[in-house]
Amino acid sequence: MESTLMLVALPVAVLAAVRGIWSPCGLSMLSSITPMTEAGRGNRFRTTATWFLLGGVLGGLSIGTLAAGAGALLGLADLPTSSRVGVGAVAALLTASIDLGLLGIELPIFKRQVNDAWLRQYRAWVYGAGFGWQIGFGVATYIMTAGVFLVIALAVLTTSPIQALAIGFTFGLVRGSAVYLGRSATTPAALGRVHERLDAAGPTARDLAAWVQVAAAATLGAIAWHPAAAAVIVVAAFAASRIGRTVGPVAGQPATGH
Structure with a gap:
């Protein structure tokens, strides 16, 4: 049971990191750091990537270090594992509700881009590592899913x-690896195809990021409270999400209209 929170947090970290690809910052990175653009700057894509x-990875380890410090302080309270798992379940319920559009909190949160002037001012290793750190840190640029906060809370x-x-580390590794999605962008047409595939996959990524948080809440709730809590949480989330979609757009999905 001591590793329960970590095992639940890891898939949330993966899908929360993946969801970040569709932020304006993430999409900008996939246009700015490609074989085509790096060649134009006289750099090698492989090196910059x-x-x-x-x-x-360093950014992920940085947020992990902060979470580790906070966790060490929490550890001084000597809370039972079951209590910490219960708190994790509540946190997952809250963040999943945000992603499902149930709390009126609009995603993305913290609408900040990296400074693209770095591409012109600094060497490839500086903007490569610098942009990567900001992306991997998770809360330094656009936050596309409340799952990022759940990852930190569970840590x-x-x-x-x-x-x-x-x-x-897991979160930062996935965020940093996203740059390789643009490895086939050797021409403008190829770059366009990369973004077409991303556009098609965007809704699935959004839904997976939300429902992995529901799964986390169900798992932790079953462990902390009662096995039946898992079914109650999943059914309630499904019903609430259907109601929410009839009222307005899902968080992170723009409304349609003129």
Whole structure:
């Protein structure tokens, strides 16, 4: 049971990181760091992408380190594992509700881009690692899913520095790896095809990011409270999401109209 929170947090971290690809910042990165654009700057895509990946991992480890410190302080309270799991379930319910559009909180949150002037002012390793770190840190640029906050909360609730760092590492690794989605963009037409595929996959990524949080709430609720809590949470989330979609757009999905 000691590793329950980490095991639940890892898939949330993966899908929350993936969801970030569709932020304006993430999409901008996939247009700005490609074989075509890097060649135009006299750089090698492979080298810049490697720096971006390393920066992403470092960013994830940075947020993991902060969570580890907070977790160490929480550990001083000596809360039973069951209590921490219960808090994790409540946190997952709250963040899933945001992603499902039930709390009136519009995504994305913290609408900040990286500074694209770095592309012209600095060497490839500087903007590669610098952009990667900001992306991997999770809360320094556009936040496309409340799952990012759940990842941090669960990392803190583990009260284990090693587990918190593992969660942060996973998040940062996935965020940093996103740069390789543009590896086939050697021409403008190829770049356009990359973005077409992303446009098609966007709704699925949004839904997966929301429902992995529901799954986390159901799992943690079943462990902390009662096995039947899992079914109640899933059914309630499904019903509430259907009602929410009839009232307005899902969080992170723009309304249609003129």
